[in-house]
Amino acid sequence: MSPAILLLLAFGLSLFGWLAARSRAWAFRKAAPGTRLHSLPNFHGWYVALWIGVPALLFAVLWNAISPMLITSHVMADPAASLLPGFGFERETMLAEARAVAEGRAFGVFNEEAQGLVAPYRAAITLYDSIGLVVTILVAFAGGAFAFLRLKPDFTARTRVERAVMGLLLIASLVAILTTIGIIVSLVFETVRFFGMVSPLDFLFGTHWSPDPMSSGTPDGADYGAIPLFWGTIYIGAIIAMIVAIPLGLMSAIFLTQYASNGVRKVMKPLLEILAGVPTVVYGYFAALTVAPMVRDAAQAIGISSASTESAVAAGLVMGVMIIPFVSSMADDSIAAVPQAMRDGSLAMGATTSETIRKVLIPAALPGIVAGVMLAVSRAIGETMIVVMAAGASANLTANPFESMTTVTFQIVAMLTGEGSFDHPATLSAFALGMVLFLVTLTLNFIALRVVKRYREAYE
Amino acid sequence: ATRDQVRAVGSSTVYPFAKAVAESLAKSDPSLKSPIIESTGTGAGMKLFCAGVGAQHPDIENASRRMKKSEFEDCQKNGVKDIVEIQVGLDGVAFAEAQGGPGIALTPEDVYKALAKNPYGKPNTAKTWKDVNPSLPDEPILVYGPPSTSGTRDALKELILTKGCDENAEMKALKDSDKDKHDKVCGEVRDDGAYVDAGENDNLIVQKIEANPKAIGIFGYSYLEENKGRIKGLTMKGVEPTYATISDFSYPGARPLYIYVKKAHLKAIPGLQAFVTEWSKLWGKDGALAKLGMVVAPDDVLAGSAKAVNDLPVLDGSQLK
Amino acid sequence: MTETLSDVQARRRALMDKGLARRRAADKRFRWLGFAAVAFSALMLAFLLIKMSSAGIAGFQRSEVRFDIPLAGAMQIDAKRLAQPDPMGGLELAGLEKVVESAAKNALGPEADDLVGQGAWREVATAIIEDPSLLGSTYKASLPASDDLASAQRGEGEPAMQQLARKLASEGKLVRVFDKGFLSRSDATSPQSVGIWGALKGSILTMFITLVLAFPVGVLSALYLEEYAPKNRWTEWIEISINNLAAVPSIIFGLLGLAVFLALFPHYRSAPLIGGMTLALMTMPVIVISGRNAIKAVPPSIRDAALAIGASKVQVVFNHVLPLALPGILTGTIIGMARALGETAPLLMIGMRAFVASPPSGFTAPSSVLPVQIFLWSDEIDRGFVERTSAAIVVLLVFLLLMNGLAIYLRNRFEKRW
Amino acid sequence: MNAEAIQTAVKADDKPYFDAPSKMSAKNVSVFYGEKRAIDDVSIEIPQRYVTAFIGPSGCGKSTFLRTLNRMNDTIASARVEGDILLDGEDIYKSGMDVVQLRARVGMVFQKPNPFPKSIYENIAYGPKIHGITGSKAELDEIVEQSLRRAGLWDEVKDRLNDSGTALSGGQQQRLCIARAIAVDPEVILMDEPCSALDPIATARIEELIDELRGRYAIVIVTHSMQQAARVSQRTAFFHLGKIVEYGKTSDIFTNPREERTKDYITGRYG
Amino acid sequence: MNAEAIQTAVKADDKPYFDAPSKMSAKNVSVFYGEKRAIDDVSIEIPQRYVTAFIGPSGCGKSTFLRTLNRMNDTIASARVEGDILLDGEDIYKSGMDVVQLRARVGMVFQKPNPFPKSIYENIAYGPKIHGITGSKAELDEIVEQSLRRAGLWDEVKDRLNDSGTALSGGQQQRLCIARAIAVDPEVILMDEPCSALDPIATARIEELIDELRGRYAIVIVTHSMQQAARVSQRTAFFHLGKIVEYGKTSDIFTNPREERTKDYITGRYG
Numbered sequence A: 001m002s003p004a005i006l007l008l009l010a011f012g013l014s015l016f017g018w019l020a021a022r023s024r025a026w027a028f029r030k031a032a033p034g035t036r037l038h039s040l041p042n043f044h045g046w047y048v049a050l051w052i053g054v055p056a057l058l059f060a061v062l063w064n065a066i067s068p069m070l071i072t073s074h075v076m077a078d079p080a081a082s083l084l085p086g087f088g089f090e091r092e093t094m095l096a097e098a099r100a101v102a103e104g105r106a107f108g109v110f111n112e113e114a115q116g117l118v119a120p121y122r123a124a125i126t127l128y129d130s131i132g133l134v135v136t137i138l139v140a141f142a143g144g145a146f147a148f149l150r151l152k153p154d155f156t157a158r159t160r161v162e163r164a165v166m167g168l169l170l171i172a173s174l175v176a177i178l179t180t181i182g183i184i185v186s187l188v189f190e191t192v193r194f195f196g197m198v199s200p201l202d203f204l205f206g207t208h209w210s211p212d213p214m215s216s217g218t219p220d221g222a223d224y225g226a227i228p229l230f231w232g233t234i235y236i237g238a239i240i241a242m243i244v245a246i247p248l249g250l251m252s253a254i255f256l257t258q259y260a261s262n263g264v265r266k267v268m269k270p271l272l273e274i275l276a277g278v279p280t281v282v283y284g285y286f287a288a289l290t291v292a293p294m295v296r297d298a299a300q301a302i303g304i305s306s307a308s309t310e311s312a313v314a315a316g317l318v319m320g321v322m323i324i325p326f327v328s329s330m331a332d333d334s335i336a337a338v339p340q341a342m343r344d345g346s347l348a349m350g351a352t353t354s355e356t357i358r359k360v361l362i363p364a365a366l367p368g369i370v371a372g373v374m375l376a377v378s379r380a381i382g383e384t385m386i387v388v389m390a391a392g393a394s395a396n397l398t399a400n401p402f403e404s405m406t407t408v409t410f411q412i413v414a415m416l417t418g419e420g421s422f423d424h425p426a427t428l429s430a431f432a433l434g435m436v437l438f439l440v441t442l443t444l445n446f447i448a449l450r451v452v453k454r455y456r457e458a459y460e
Numbered sequence B: 001a002t003r004d005q006v007r008a009v010g011s012s013t014v015y016p017f018a019k020a021v022a023e024s025l026a027k028s029d030p031s032l033k034s035p036i037i038e039s040t041g042t043g044a045g046m047k048l049f050c051a052g053v054g055a056q057h058p059d060i061e062n063a064s065r066r067m068k069k070s071e072f073e074d075c076q077k078n079g080v081k082d083i084v085e086i087q088v089g090l091d092g093v094a095f096a097e098a099q100g101g102p103g104i105a106l107t108p109e110d111v112y113k114a115l116a117k118n119p120y121g122k123p124n125t126a127k128t129w130k131d132v133n134p135s136l137p138d139e140p141i142l143v144y145g146p147p148s149t150s151g152t153r154d155a156l157k158e159l160i161l162t163k164g165c166d167e168n169a170e171m172k173a174l175k176d177s178d179k180d181k182h183d184k185v186c187g188e189v190r191d192d193g194a195y196v197d198a199g200e201n202d203n204l205i206v207q208k209i210e211a212n213p214k215a216i217g218i219f220g221y222s223y224l225e226e227n228k229g230r231i232k233g234l235t236m237k238g239v240e241p242t243y244a245t246i247s248d249f250s251y252p253g254a255r256p257l258y259i260y261v262k263k264a265h266l267k268a269i270p271g272l273q274a275f276v277t278e279w280s281k282l283w284g285k286d287g288a289l290a291k292l293g294m295v296v297a298p299d300d301v302l303a304g305s306a307k308a309v310n311d312l313p314v315l316d317g318s319q320l321k
Numbered sequence C: 001m002t003e004t005l006s007d008v009q010a011r012r013r014a015l016m017d018k019g020l021a022r023r024r025a026a027d028k029r030f031r032w033l034g035f036a037a038v039a040f041s042a043l044m045l046a047f048l049l050i051k052m053s054s055a056g057i058a059g060f061q062r063s064e065v066r067f068d069i070p071l072a073g074a075m076q077i078d079a080k081r082l083a084q085p086d087p088m089g090g091l092e093l094a095g096l097e098k099v100v101e102s103a104a105k106n107a108l109g110p111e112a113d114d115l116v117g118q119g120a121w122r123e124v125a126t127a128i129i130e131d132p133s134l135l136g137s138t139y140k141a142s143l144p145a146s147d148d149l150a151s152a153q154r155g156e157g158e159p160a161m162q163q164l165a166r167k168l169a170s171e172g173k174l175v176r177v178f179d180k181g182f183l184s185r186s187d188a189t190s191p192q193s194v195g196i197w198g199a200l201k202g203s204i205l206t207m208f209i210t211l212v213l214a215f216p217v218g219v220l221s222a223l224y225l226e227e228y229a230p231k232n233r234w235t236e237w238i239e240i241s242i243n244n245l246a247a248v249p250s251i252i253f254g255l256l257g258l259a260v261f262l263a264l265f266p267h268y269r270s271a272p273l274i275g276g277m278t279l280a281l282m283t284m285p286v287i288v289i290s291g292r293n294a295i296k297a298v299p300p301s302i303r304d305a306a307l308a309i310g311a312s313k314v315q316v317v318f319n320h321v322l323p324l325a326l327p328g329i330l331t332g333t334i335i336g337m338a339r340a341l342g343e344t345a346p347l348l349m350i351g352m353r354a355f356v357a358s359p360p361s362g363f364t365a366p367s368s369v370l371p372v373q374i375f376l377w378s379d380e381i382d383r384g385f386v387e388r389t390s391a392a393i394v395v396l397l398v399f400l401l402l403m404n405g406l407a408i409y410l411r412n413r414f415e416k417r418w
Numbered sequence D, E: 001m002n003a004e005a006i007q008t009a010v011k012a013d014d015k016p017y018f019d020a021p022s023k024m025s026a027k028n029v030s031v032f033y034g035e036k037r038a039i040d041d042v043s044i045e046i047p048q049r050y051v052t053a054f055i056g057p058s059g060c061g062k063s064t065f066l067r068t069l070n071r072m073n074d075t076i077a078s079a080r081v082e083g084d085i086l087l088d089g090e091d092i093y094k095s096g097m098d099v100v101q102l103r104a105r106v107g108m109v110f111q112k113p114n115p116f117p118k119s120i121y122e123n124i125a126y127g128p129k130i131h132g133i134t135g136s137k138a139e140l141d142e143i144v145e146q147s148l149r150r151a152g153l154w155d156e157v158k159d160r161l162n163d164s165g166t167a168l169s170g171g172q173q174q175r176l177c178i179a180r181a182i183a184v185d186p187e188v189i190l191m192d193e194p195c196s197a198l199d200p201i202a203t204a205r206i207e208e209l210i211d212e213l214r215g216r217y218a219i220v221i222v223t224h225s226m227q228q229a230a231r232v233s234q235r236t237a238f239f240h241l242g243k244i245v246e247y248g249k250t251s252d253i254f255t256n257p258r259e260e261r262t263k264d265y266i267t268g269r270y271g
């Protein structure tokens, strides 16, 4: 049975239950005019539909998981199966082939041994499919009957359905927690392995980064000092890029919400959002071939002889342009959400528009603006393409923005897609870097939440 | 469900050639689905390849270096017992500069002295090529090259730097006494800005050296071949990088490219056998791969590889490092 | 010395007037700064777009060689065979390849083999299968030039070839024409025969999965956090997780996809399903954050009004709060989806950095996506790919514009003022 | 404050009501916002079928107490209620109480008009729809018209029922909110200064409406205008600093207050 | 409406003011919202140093006209003004007019209280700060205290000047807004139903304040309460359907209206 059919079946039966329950609820009303149902007929409908759909779907999922095993063991009992090779990939392949033919997904077998299994497969599939179908329907009917029989005029269907909705909302918000756990789980093992080879102290406090993924022999902890990477990340993504993006983004948002006519705003806002969507390769080429030489020449012209073509500024500037929309869009929305009465109040005091914006609107919109900046910073930190093309890949620990620098994320990508083997500490360092980055952003967010909570201003 | 198309993973250097083989296979036998070639990097590819036998695991690993012993053991542990190793060709590491550049004549020793972090154990102070070798021009050292994670960098280290390093007898002796130290002294590249780690994108290196005639670029030979009009190869010990010189190893920058095949998949995956055979059809001197910039392996190697395609000998882990 | 009340007032008024010019200037300056910010961003965008599309236009063209192929009587095949299965095979057996080759040699000279793209005869075959009557005529072919000839026409490669290209071009035998097939083919080795459809379809499928997963989950979580969540530790952790996920670099989601999704569904490596799931996790927090801001902006008096006539919490949320917050949520969704659309790094981890020569047949078939395709092409050896890369970028931008356009339309439709 | 004027305005038909059955009753109710006690041990009986007015200076807790009567204070996280509030003898704070049903029975009109940003029609129809009061479109139209009529808004909006409710003037918006509350036929209607945004004519119409409705429902109205309290209510409770200082027949409160503080307040001497 | 009660409330000290110099004057002013005409050819003189009340039924355009007097309607994109409005003889709609200065001179208090989401202190200090009225902290403190005192809020908030202005009760919020407007010492103060959210005691205090201020400023107040108009104002304008039906001394309007419509309205017969 294809999962789609079982799914459709469950939905179909639910719909049927929904309609039936709804009309029953209407009937209560007709039978005794004037009585008020506790819940709307629709809620009765949803109640029954949930009782039909959820158990049926659960069973369908379960059945999809176990029926292939049942079918295979059924087929293995067939004499034709004795021709198969022993356990292993070939045997699996043949079974799968026979199965594909039996299900009509393939026209012929690639290995002749499988041919004999097609007929048994077909029989077994028919058998188990019908079992699955019948049980699904039974489960659906059992659930439906249970629910349907409980319907009464004063039945609290709404409360129950709402509890289900609430559960759904809770589950949705748990996805975030699960993802967080998932990330930690997918990083932790390799990180531990890495720290088995390189001391955490060398890693976290060392100031020199030049691991060689091709080297053999014992790693030298002195090559695994990640400070230059962290510094590069902060310098490029959170400092230089933000110096560009925050003023430009915020001022754009202000201009669009407060000064521009509605028509201009309607056109410009989505246009700016395109900046965030231009592929980073494009920005990368732009940064490397247009901006970086310009920056170098400008720096050399003012006497900074150490300026190289690969510079943190070039990468940061272009990155800043890329993330303007992250700041401007979120700021725009939250400034627009400040009640008109606030603005009127300030203007009526004789404040100029700019004073109103700076002193009333921006403070009131601050949580939204901060959220936008956080998004922008994270996008900048996560960016790899521009960094490698414009800022080079050498891990320098310097405050000179005209020198080449690199970031954590670029190193992660480089290590994971490079030629080094996966048991080499250099490659494993990618996981450790990821872990540190993750923990750092987690801590920052923890602090940020506390701070924002304290200073959040309520208004209406 | 089983798979009905070949899946190969691995090196980004081999990727363009594997792509061409896949395309050629799909054209010559329309009944087969075109193989999926993934460019993961050799290391990540090895991990995937060695993760096990079955439809969810790739059939072929493209490698720009030989399988490591640890990787082989990983394979064995996960039940990937029978692996066939086939050398498909060569990749050259080429030094080049912009068409109008001064045309420095390099030797491995000069390159080593210019690029090593601690040439012969002492910190590198060379600023210009003249500091390295008085006969070279008085130009600052600025070399765009591959990152430490790339195979080309590994080749640079093994084939040029270590060779230049070993010209010195003391270092040669060190190799036997303290291998780790030797590796470090001979293989480590300076990170003070003279050598610019330019990422995996070789086209970008080409563009950067084209824009800056004083800079030198190091990248795969095929990029030199494709961009002949804009950049020119630099001689190494007087030998120019060409197909012929790389192929006969007189230009010291050639490294072998391999594919590794899972024997257990040969029967199960339709087209796998044909795909491997297709390689052997295309890797010759007039083959399509040479046109794409792959350097053809010497005749004896090719003969051995052709035999391997037929006999599919199982790789013996004990010869690996 | 004491000031009288009117003295104080007069002094204050004077101070006020004195500051006026400065304040007015500050206001002008501020406005001007705002305008400059928008103008700068717009100029950047225009610059990028113009640069891309001017380079991209060349990428939508390819070099073709034109010559006549006398098909009449050249092959032993009749229209009936063409109606049977595998007509291409029939034509191959009948020696069409040789016919094309010799016609090319006749028209272009002995080096013709190097001038016509590999497998170009298949285009002739396709034309014949479509219109079998061609078999009796002379076919005016316009076939893709070989990579070498194409690059020679652009002024690159060997001088001899360039000379030949110029000669052929002056004879009208070598032309650059719009390449319709670019939008319907998939990845290939030769820049002359690549197409973008495979990656585009991959992107569409991936984005679909992303949207279908991230939008509901994001909106529901935003509703939970703003409307339902009790203010306790547990909620705080959910909040921190979401804010943090929005800040986590995308590559880490790739590692998660690799470690979790590919472990659960090992057969779907490189598939849009996995790509979409991974990107959904990345997009979801963006939707949650902007969704929460939008929900927060709905005035509490609306909630009070609905509650007071006996609407239940769920009714308040779904009948009033959600519709009012929708425009804001859509803004966040656009940003999140745009980011997902342009994302490369996490997809590398889950195998979408692959050569896939045919468009994906479904959500579970191996596939590439536009940004990865661009990334791959930008690193191709053959210089013909430079223009193709730009063309692919143009396609990505157009896709982005369409997506934005749709969302803007929806946003304006639902926008309400109160 | 002009005490005489108020006294003349007190309705003459304020017969002895103390036999009136109680619709709601509060027993020793205290309300806290976090640590702060906004209502302090208040007990009161709200009679069936009459209008009860809450008066008192700003910030004395009138709105707070009103919101406890239909549990609208549940929406304020920091608010906490102690004591019992009964509706027809049933404790509305008991666990298992369905607040939705409670609020359908105890309707509310707020101080600031808060129409939904939907059409005028939808604003009124929303309540009947969610409560399933009617299924037929015709009946719904009927309810909408009738509610708007009672709120004295029908003539002004009958031609633009599809315009947004937020496009009306402040006064019109408040009348719309009253119409919306009426549309679900509540048993008790709580009004928090419903007329503070209305002009005298609209106010008079609302006062008439209140008079018309009180025959059927219990009505509680918070007002700043002592004239209004005198005109529309039969019972008046005077709040001060979170306590009820005096509660009784409106005529008694205004003509013959027992407490000194009440007297000072209604004669305007207080503050 | 109780017409007699109103008449007794009219201030006795309403001397002949028609010689009062005019502070603002409107000449043939019409206001449009898009196509819709909300104010139709209104002319009026607003005298120096007295209180002018605007009364009229809901939606008649009182708020709209008030907002034209300090160009607050500039903030509504669809609003358009025709005719001339003069302040001290100067056209406030002339090009080159500085609205900032205008609004500092013509202050405004709104119908719905709108304190900034800042501390109480910051709410008051905002105006003096942006106008650069004072540089010293001590003087600022002085202004804040004095403004709060005049608005009758000082005693209630003096211990929590750092609390947010939005945490006050509705009545307190409105008084905060009045204090905020006073803090910049305007020449004209426009008040749009400033007391609609206040209780009688606070209202009385505001009315006293208005009385105190009128010696120095021109005050325009929109109100729904005819008693209030009668109590605080010396001039009253009766608006109806966007026009001024009658304008004159408050005592005349309430005791001896010239127009039938005015009479009907103030006696509550109108609607």
Ligand SMILES: Nc1ncnc2c1ncn2[C@@H]1O[C@H](COP(=O)(O)OP(=O)(O)OP(=O)(O)O)[C@@H](O)[C@H]1O
Residues within 6 Å of the ligand: D033, D036, D038, D057, D058, D059, D060, D061, D062, D063, D064, D065, D076, D078, E167, E168, E169, E170, E171, E172, E197, E198, E199
């Ligand atoms: N959400 C809240 N949080 C904390 N304190 C509150 C809150 N709402 C009201 N208060 C405080 O509780 C007290 C009573 O407020 P309430 O709004 O009930 O007064 P009120 O009598 O309705 O005043 P008004 O006539 O001004 O509307 C006031 O001191 C007020 O500051």
Ligand SMILES: Nc1ncnc2c1ncn2[C@@H]1O[C@H](COP(=O)(O)OP(=O)(O)OP(=O)(O)O)[C@@H](O)[C@H]1O
Residues within 6 Å of the ligand: D167, D168, D169, D170, D171, D172, D197, D199, E033, E036, E038, E057, E058, E059, E060, E061, E062, E063, E064, E065, E076, E078
């Ligand atoms: N922003 C606006 N756009 C369109 N029409 C408006 C707007 N503001 C008010 N109106 C309309 O203009 C007319 C006058 O409104 P205004 O608010 O001035 O009346 P008002 O006399 O102040 O009423 P109220 O006493 O209810 O406050 C009304 O019909 C109203 O619907």
Ligand SMILES: [Mg+2]
Residues within 6 Å of the ligand: D062, D063, D064, D111, D192, E170
């Ligand atoms: Mg209140």
Ligand SMILES: [Mg+2]
Residues within 6 Å of the ligand: D170, E062, E063, E064, E111, E192
């Ligand atoms: Mg008004």
